[in-house]
Amino acid sequence: MMKHEKIDATFPGRVRAALYGIAYGDAMGGPVEKLSAREIADRYGRVTSIDQRWHRLDEDEVSRNGRTRGHGIITDDTLMTICLMEVYADLERHIDAWDMAGPFVRKIAWEPRWIPELEKDTVLIERLFYPEKWIYHRLQLAACDPRQGGIGNMVNCGAAMYAAPIGVVNACDPVRAYDEAISFMSGHQQSYGLEAAGVFAACVAEAFRPGVTVVDVTKTALELAKDGTGEAIEAACKVAHSHAGKSWHYETVVAELHEAMIPYSPMGDDVRHGPAKAGVATAAYQPSRLLSIEELPLALAFMVLNDGGFNKTIEDAINSGRDTDSIGIMAGAILGAMAGDSVIEPSILNHLNKTNKLDLNGSADAFSEAAANIIDADLQKQSDRLAQLAQILHTKSPVGKGTER
DSSP, X not given: OOTTSOXXXXXXXXXXHHHHHHHHHHHHXXXXXXXXXXXXXHHHSOOOSSOOBOTTTXXXXXXXXXXXXXXXXXXXXXXXXXXHHHHHHHHOSOOOHHHIIIIIHHHHHHSOEEETTTTEEEOGGGTSOHHHHHHHIIIIISOOOGGGTTTTSOOSSTTGGGOHHHHHHTTTOHHHHHHHHHHXXXXXXXXXXXXXXXXXXXXXXXXXXXXXXXXXHHHHHHHHOOHHHHHHHHXXXXXHHHHTTSOOOHHHHHHHHHHHHTTTOTTTTOOOOOGGGTTOOOSTTSOOSSOOOSHHHXXXXXXXXXXXXXXXXXXXXXXXXXXXXXXXXHHHHHXXXXXXXXXXXXXXXXXXXXXXXXXXXXXXXXXXXXXXXXXXXXXXXXXXXXXXXXXXXXXXXXXXXXXXX
């Protein structure tokens, strides 16, 4: 889908495509997550489909934490997104940190569902990484003020990775999407991890505008992003714009993008954790106004490089390495919302549904109905407010009635 193509997509179709883009990018990126771009090239050549073997599959069960991936299996990125969609469908209203502490904690910690990586029905929290388990620890066990839930957490992309539904319920209103994401995700994340969630939700909201382009989405991101997050997005997009529209060499561009991220994301290719890192001081994952997650800036950069092409953008993003699944889902969500269901490949959709015991279109439709109801209520409130303001502003004071005391 190029920016100059005519886009004709319904709201439900855009929601379906956004969720499809999330699951597609997740399933394609999952098998190569934490590999560098060079390691991916050496092992896989180039990842171009969801039908890939997980690079860790030969490790023992303990090393893999009992998990499996590959050949279409999704990760927590998609499952957390679906949980948030279900919260909106249950509540049919806007949400804040108290809804993170209540309805969302119940979704991830108390409601069993099929977890594809674990190959069993269990609660999602059993699969989550420690920064996402933090939600349950802080909000239920520690019973903190929900708005302070993210304080003390390891700063990562964990909140941003499932913020797309917030953009959907605020379609065409990126500022409100940003504000709602910050309010809700403050129960989970802090610092630049929280900021990324707000900016990603805003990008998804902007993606629903009729006739929207990649330029519009990146402009929205740059207008709203604060501190290191904004600077990282600007740096990544600057690299992308220097090559866009020309014949560019993939390895060269990836190297330039990663170099541009160094001031904002100090771990580079060193994203694996092991005993050697215990007790070692690091600036990575610490709160800072100067830093940024890599995933959103890189997703936006690959969108610019490929002029919004759905498949090419996701493939290029994933083959760049590191947090491949999360980069893929961010690009997939935004471009899916822009294009609508024309980007959905039925065979891939069926594969994703069968492999993960999901009904992606069914989940998207239930959510889009709830989102449409929320948006309709917002429009009615806005209409009522405008009428009331007009009445106040254009009502004249009675003649002779001053303000004397």
